[in-house]
Amino acid sequence: MKILGIGNAIVDVICKVEDNFIIQNNLTKSTMKLVNEAEFKKLLFTLKIEETVSGGSVANSIVGLSQLGNKVGFIGKVSDDNLGNKYEEGLRKENVQFFYKKKKELIPTGTCLILITPDSERTMVTFLGTAGKINENDIDSNAVKNSEILFLEGYLWDEGEPKKAFDKAIRESNKVAMSLSDLFCVERHKPNFLELVRNKLDITFANEQEITSLIDAKNFDDVINFSKKIDKLIVITRGEKGALAVNKNEVIECYAKNNLKIKDLTGAGDLFAGGFLHGLINNKSMKESLEIGTEMSSKVIQIIGARLN
Numbered sequence: 387m388k389i390l391g392i393g394n395a396i397v398d399v400i401c402k403v404e405d406n407f408i409i410q411n412n413l414t415k416s417t418m419k420l421v422n423e424a425e426f427k428k429l430l431f432t433l434k435i436e437e438t439v440s441g442g443s444v445a446n447s448i449v450g451l452s453q454l455g456n457k458v459g460f461i462g463k464v465s466d467d468n469l470g471n472k473y474e475e476g477l478r479k480e481n482v483q484f485f486y487k488k489k490k491e492l493i494p495t496g497t498c499l500i501l502i503t504p505d506s507e508r509t510m511v512t513f514l515g516t517a518g519k520i521n522e523n524d525i526d527s528n529a530v531k532n533s534e535i536l537f538l539e540g541y542l543w544d545e546g547e548p549k550k551a552f553d554k555a556i557r558e559s560n561k562v563a564m565s566l567s568d569l570f571c572v573e574r575h576k577p578n579f580l581e582l583v584r585n586k587l588d589i590t591f592a593n594e595q596e597i598t599s600l601i602d603a604k605n606f607d608d609v610i611n612f613s614k615k616i617d618k619l620i621v622i623t624r625g626e627k628g629a630l631a632v633n634k635n636e637v638i639e640c641y642a643k644n645n646l647k648i649k650d651l652t653g654a655g656d657l658f659a660g661g662f663l664h665g666l667i668n669n670k671s672m673k674e675s676l677e678i679g680t681e682m683s684s685k686v687i688q689i690i691g692a693r694l695n
Contacts, residue, residue, distance in 0.1 A: 388456045388667050390485070390533035392525070392555055393444030394517040394541050395462025396496040397469045400652070400691055401433040403501045408509055415503065418510040418541070418568045426513035429499060439691055440476030441498060442517070443567055444539040446653050446692045449480045450660030450682055453694060456667065459483035459529055463520040465491035480693075485526040491516040500652050506687070508652040521547035522554045530558045534667055535589075537659070540567030543575055543582075556586055563589035565659055566596040573599060589619045589666075591659045597622055610637060621676075623658055629680055631662075631672045640676035643684040653692025658683035 408415050411429065421429075442462060451458045460477060464470035466488045473495060477484045496515035500508050520542065530536055536559035543552055556562050564587050566572050572579055579600055583590050590597075594606065597620070601612045613620040613632035620632045628642040661682030665675025685694055 387459055387483070387529070387533045389448065389451055389535045389537055389663060390459045390461065390529050391444040391448040391537045392461045392542065392551075393539040394442045394496060394514060395440075395445065395460075395464045395473055395486075396442040396498045396512065396514075396517055397473055398437075398439050398441030398498050398500050398652075398692065399430065399435055400437040400439070400500045400502065400650075401435055403433065403503060405503050408501065408503060413501070413509050413511065415509050416507045417570050418498075418512055419570070420512050420514060423494075423513050423515075426497060426499065426511065429511055433499075436502075437691055438472075439693060440473045441692055442539075443541055443565060443656050444537055445477070445482075446656035447537060447565075447660035447663070448482055449477070449693055450657045451664055452481045454661070454664045456664060459485050459533065461485045461524065461526060461529065463491075463517050463524055464488050464495045465493065465516045467494055469495035469497065483529075485529040486524060491519070493519065502650050502652070502690070506648045506651050508650060518544065519547065520551045522550045525551050525554050525558075527554075527558055530555055531560070534560060535663065536560070536562045537663065538562065538564040540565060540571040540575070540579065543571070543578065561588045563587065563591065563659075563663065565591040565655065566593075566600065569595050569599055572596045576600060583618070583620075584616050587618060589621065591621050591655070591662075592623075593655060594622060594624045594627075621659075621662055621679075623655055623683075629658065629676050631676055633672060636672075638672040638676060640673065640680050643680060646684055646688055648687050650690045651687050653686045654683040656692055657686040657694070
C-alpha cells in the first residue's frame with residue numbers, strides 16, 4: 387500500500403451562513419472549535435443543510451490520493467450507527483481500504499459543522515464523538531508496516547489514549563507525514579507539535595499561519611531558516627502567494643492558480659497534501675509535486691465540500 391492515513395473519522399455537515407452568524411455564536415472565522423453534542427445540536431437546529439459527506443482532514447487527502455490512482459487505506463474510529471455506516475460506505479465508494487472494525491460505542495460517530503460565509507471561508511464546529519476516543523488497540527499494526535508513508539493529522543493528537551495511538555503508529559511506520567491541521571491545534575499543543583516536527587516527522591504540512599505560530603516567528607524568513615535547520619521536508623501553503631517546500635537547504639516554490647471561481651475553501655489544504663504526496667510517491671520532482679498539490683486544491687475550492695467528484 388502506498389499511503390495509510392490515520393485521522394478523525396468525521397461526517398461533514400455543510401451549511402451556508404452570513405457573517406453575523408459567526409459573530410453571534412462567538413466563533414472565530416476560518417478556525418475549528420470543539421463542542422459537546424448538546425452545543426452541536428443547538429447550532430445545527432437553526433441551519434439549512436447543503437450537503438452531508440464523509441469527511442475528516444486526512445481522510446479527504448486519502449480519497450484524493452485514491453482518485454489519482456494510488457492504493458491507499460484509512461484508520462479512523464466510528465461507531466456502528468447510521469453515520470458510522472455512511473462513513474464506511476463513503477470510503478468504500480472511493481476505493482479506500484478501511485482498516486477499522488466498527489462496533490457499538492457509547493458515544494456516536496463524530497460530526498463537523500462546516501459553516502461557509504459569503505467570502506467562501508469555512509469555519510468549523512466539531513463534535514468529535516467516538517473519533518476522539520481512538521486508542522492503541524484501534525491501530526492496525528500490519529496496515530501501518532505495509533504502507534510506504536503514514537499520514538497523520540494534528541486534529542487527532544490529544545493527551546491520553548489518542549497520543550498513545552499516535553505514538554504507536556509513528557513507532558511502527560516506515561516514513562511519517564503529518565499536517566498541523568489548524569491554528570487552534572498548534573496553539574493548544576505547541577510544545578508537543580514542535581517536538582514532533584523536529585524529531586519524529588519526515589514530512590510536515592502546514593499553512594503559513596500555523597508554522598509561524600508553531601515557532602513564534604517574527605517573519606517568514608524565520609520560518610525558512612527554521613525549516614532549513616531541522617533538515618526535514620517542510621511543505622507550506624500560503625494562499626494567494628502559492629506554496630513552497632523546504633528540503634534541506636533547497637527552497638522550491640510554486641505559484642497559486644489565477645482566475646478561480648472560489649465557492650468554498652473547505653478541503654484546500656487536504657487536497658493539496660494529497661496531490662503533493664501523490665507526486666512524492668510516484669517519483670515526481672518537488673516542483674512537480676507542489677504543482678499537483680496546487681492543481682488539486684484549486685479544483686476543490688471551486689466546488690462545495692472537501693472532495694472532488
